[in-house]
Amino acid sequence: GAGVSQSPSNKVTEKGKDVELRCDPISGHTALYWYRQSLGQGLEFLIYFQGNSAPDKSGLPSDRFSAERTGGSVSTLTIQRTQQEDSAVYLCASSPGGGRRDTQYFGPGTRLTVL
Amino acid sequence: GENVEQHPSTLSVQEGDSAVIKCTYSDSASNYFPWYKQELGKGPQLIIDIRSNVGEKKDQRIAVTLNKTAKHFSLHITETQPEDSAVYFCAASRAGNNRLAFGKGNQVVVIP
Numbered sequence: 001g002a003g004v005s006q007s008p009s010n011k012v013t014e015k016g017k018d019v020e021l022r023c024d025p026i027s028g029h030t031a032l033y034w035y036r037q038s039l040g041q042g043l044e045f046l047i048y049f050q051g052n053s054a055p056d057k058s059g060l061p062s063d064r065f066s067a068e069r070t071g072g073s074v075s076t077l078t079i080q081r082t083q084q085e086d087s088a089v090y091l092c093a094s095s096p097g098g099g100r101r102d103t104q105y106f107g108p109g110t111r112l113t114v115l
Numbered sequence: 116g117e118n119v120e121q122h123p124s125t126l127s128v129q130e131g132d133s134a135v136i137k138c139t140y141s142d143s144a145s146n147y148f149p150w151y152k153q154e155l156g157k158g159p160q161l162i163i164d165i166r167s168n169v170g171e172k173k174d175q176r177i178a179v180t181l182n183k184t185a186k187h188f189s190l191h192i193t194e195t196q197p198e199d200s201a202v203y204f205c206a207a208s209r210a211g212n213n214r215l216a217f218g219k220g221n222q223v224v225v226i227p
Contacts, residue, residue: 048214104213
């Protein structure tokens with residue numbers, strides 16, 4: 001079946017502009033996660049959704065970052081007033097509920113470049 | 116929070132040989148340990164995972180072992196092939212806190 005999809009695949013923006021990144025999870029998956037991967041680094045947790053609520057948003061690096069999820073499906077990560085240090089690959093993952101709720105499947109990511 | 120470390124950072128092996136990557140974790144409450152393979156320009160792909168109630172799991176040429184006492188787990192790839200070349204990430208999480216804590220990754224290069 002279809003995996004996690006993300007759009008756009010690449011985004012180049014100017015410093016100070018706002019950007020929106022989209023994630024479509026695997027159909028039926030109740031949990032959704034956002035991570036950030038900087039060049040040559042591991043993945044850094046940003047936020048976790050269970051349904052439409054975000055019980056853990058402790059990884060968001062600043063108040064310029066926000067995310068929402070609607071209809072228990074699509075999620076949008078918004079970065080306001082982008083800075084050069086925001087340049088990274090933003091990865092979304094989803095996981096099923098029940099006994100496999102900790103198993104996360106990743107999308108291809110959005111590569112964000114802030115000039 | 117959880118701290119996961121991977122060793123070595125880069126590993127080169129001859130095709131057909133075995134590759135072993137080791138990870139250590141700090142949180143004794145962690146109970147889920149997945150391994151991901153990431154190819155250039157792609158998202159991480161789950162290749163195998165293990166939970167703390169077992170010590171070893173195998174799937175064809177890939178196996179993972181877990182030592183809870185020492186808080187380390189390892190990925191074993193046998194009969195390596197050129198398509199195994201990628202960056203491999205280990206991760207850990209605990210029940211009730213589903214965020215994954217990742218290591219920094221290992222670059223595995225299989226030399227034909």
